[in-house]
Amino acid sequence: MKGIMIQGTASDVGKSLIVTTLCRILSNEGVRVTPFKSQNMSNNSYVTSDGNEIGRAQGIQAEAARIEPSVWMNPILLKPRSAQDAEIVYLGKAIETLSGSGYRDHFYEKGLAVIKESLQQLATEYDVVVIEGAGSPVEINLKDRELVNMKVAELADIPVVLVADIDRGGVFASIVGTLDLLEPNERERVVGVIINKFRGDLSLFEDGIQWLEEKTGVPVLGVLPFVENHMIDGEDSLSIRTQFSYPKKGTLDIAVIHLPFISNYSDLEPFLYEEDVTIRWVKNSSEFGQPDAIILPGTKSTISDMQNLRDKQLDILIKKHVANGGFIVGICGGYQILGEELIDKEGRDTNIPNYKVKGLGMIPATTTFYQDKETNQVNAQYHKATGLPAFQGLEGYEIHLGKTTVSKGGIPFLTFANGEDDGYFGNDGHIIGTYLHHLFHNDEWRNHWLNMIRKKKGLPVQEIKSISEYKDKRFNILANEMKSHIKWDLMKKLIHQWGSK
Structure with missing residues (x-):
């Protein structure tokens, strides 16, 4: 060769x-x-x-x-x-x-x-x-x-x-x-x-x-x-600084909670193509401000990062944001953090079997960590109970430890092609949790979610941008x-x- x-x-x-x-x-x-x-x-x-x-x-x-x-x-x-x-x-x-x-x-x-x-x-x-x-x-x-x-x-x-x-x-x-x-x-x-x-x-x-x-x-x-x-997608924490440091002041302010063990931050890269969107990384409560929406990204150590949020009192600010009608999306580990309780049954996340910690409590769900990891490419549709428009199917992938169980009465966000339900859809889409990485790489969904925020702010809606073609x-x-x-x-x-x- x-x-x-x-x-x-x-x-x-x-x-x-x-x-x-x-x-x-x-x-x-x-x-x-x-x-x-x-x-x-x-x-x-x-x-x-x-x-x-x-x-x-x-x-x-x-x-x-x-x-x-x-x-x-x-x-x-x-x-x-x-x-x-x-x-x-x-x-x-x-x-x-x-x-x-x-x-x-x-x-x-x-x-x-x-x-x-x-x-x-x-x-x-x-x-x-x-x-x-x-x-x-x-x-x-x-x-x-x-x-x-x-x-x-x-x-x-x-x-x-x-x-x-x-x-x-x-x-x-x-x-x-x-x-x-x-x-x-x-x-x-x-x-x-x-x-x-x-x-x-x-x-x-x-x-x-x-x-x-x-x-x-x-x-x-x-x-x-x-x-x-x-x-072009990067691979490590140094690339976060390089890719997201480009100065851009959009009318939509999205705060991404910078978890210490953040993973798969490429979930956020499509927002770089949206001219009216500003992505801000928030590590401390002093950086929180008044965002229009919050994204809790994936993490390699969910329980540790949940405790980090609490130590920095970011949990208080996140809850206040949602209570005041703000938007929040948790992806993978971020979805788990939004739930009521995290249980490390086999010590896979903390090395301490049966270790438990309270989540943010915004989603009526419990996550239990087991030994095996899920890694799958996924096709999905919006769950029929969400009332969301019948767009084309969504594509993405799962990489996660743990199984999240939403209490009866909670509305799932997605239905995967294998028939399994995923995630949580609450407050008419103001609170969303999902295991689907690359959710926002789906152009129709990203456009729909951003237009919900634009409408709330009294801004005109925008047309769909094709990220794959641009890329x-x-x-x-x-x-x-x-x-x-x-x-x-x-x-x-x-x-x-x-x-x-």
Whole structure:
């Protein structure tokens, strides 16, 4: 298999976006291309069509490549559950929870084997692989048992391009320092450098490019401009700051409660396309303000995050908001928090069997946590008792621990294609809870919900926006932009001729 690996001088330098864009460039040229990331650490995940869980970034990269996402594109996903422990998702299924040291001591050989297997599988299906690294390849304390950077490039036997973020400063030191800390055989694999997030007049940086090439002997393959509000889904907490920091003042103010163990924040990204909507992250009561609506997102540790709300007295403000007629939507863990009680029957959420805590009490429901996790792609309709318009069916996915039981008399929000009811619909839609991730990616529903808020504020309703069409166009815009700023012919040569000399 031919390919290229994108490594970075640090986290959040733009590796995921560059891999996504390279996948679309190659796809546009008729290449059968696939993304790959050996090991991801993120609570922002993606459910494949066969009900398996991979990193969100690899799911989006597969979409950019116009192929079906699979577990072979991200065989290991680590989902943090605390400051010390992470759940291991292995080939799409959660298998155990380990500490960092436990993972390094007991999982390395198994991880190495599944990475080899995954690369072999992808080689049978695709012509080119675009691999994403993680963090920096020169974390000296981790290098002896790393599974994400140079070891993967060696297994795949492909060249490496190093990406540095000039916007954060220190770009020369980060590039030279990274190259100097690589082992000689690793250093030989680095065939180019990309400088990302450049602002200003590129002509003023030409001397810097010349200095880098003379100092390192590595060509600068391109200098990419800073892309404001690129709207391509991210994968970790650093991406939240990048994606949602774009200044936008809309007439609709939506407060998202920033839970410490937030997961699947990509549920919120469609609001970036709504011109009159402002998304605000609220961590503390001082940031709460007077929102038009609140969203409680998913979480990897529901009980811990419920207690965090109470400690910060955000629970009081949320209840007051709803009592005054405000809108609230809880998704997955957020839905569980809206209920009356949370019971950790098997210690799956807290490691304490039969641990109980009160929820916000806005939905007449109890959630009980069991050992097994639900991961499914879902088709659904509005429950007939909601009285909602008969739109097209909704699509999304479930990734959750726990079963939520709504008391008799409570109106479910959705009916899944398998006949099961989901969620809660109360106060004529002012209170909604659901396990359906990507609820707001359904254009008709998002438009209906926002129009309810607009009407309450005395604002005119708006037409439906197609996010999927806009997103596909965005892939192409980014591909054309990136292609114009890199030495594409040289990069293709590096991909196809590596190892042939």
